[in-house]
Amino acid sequence: MANTPQSKKRARQAEKRYAVNKARRSRIRTHLRKVEEAIASGDQTAAQAALQAAQPEIMRGVTKGVYHKNTASRKVSRLSARVKALATA
Incomplete structure (x- = not known):
């Protein structure tokens, strides 16, 4: 557990960054899945878009x-x- 004020602040910052990065990774995976689904359907224009x-x-x-x-x-x-x-x- 963080003891010093600095380490407590760094723990808070790390938690915020984790949440932001997690959301960003999820958004990227969603886009990748949409491309994969369009490729699987065989629709070239949808896949390109x-x-x-x-x-x-x-x-x-x-x-x-x-x-x-x-x-x-x-x-x-x-x-x-x-x-x-x-x-x-």
Whole structure:
């Protein structure tokens, strides 16, 4: 348990950051799920629109420190490849 005033404050701040990051991660996962569902349905225009909405949200997670840059880039790259494959299929 935190004893000093400084450690008590840091514990409060960590709790707030945890809540913010948790909400942001959840929002990103929701966007990712919408893209996955659109890909599964086979609707290329819906998948493209969902990806367009998800991409800035994922990258915002990078700038806010929720995801690593390479992780976000990998996710976006793989999703866009799958959406692009819908056009040929």
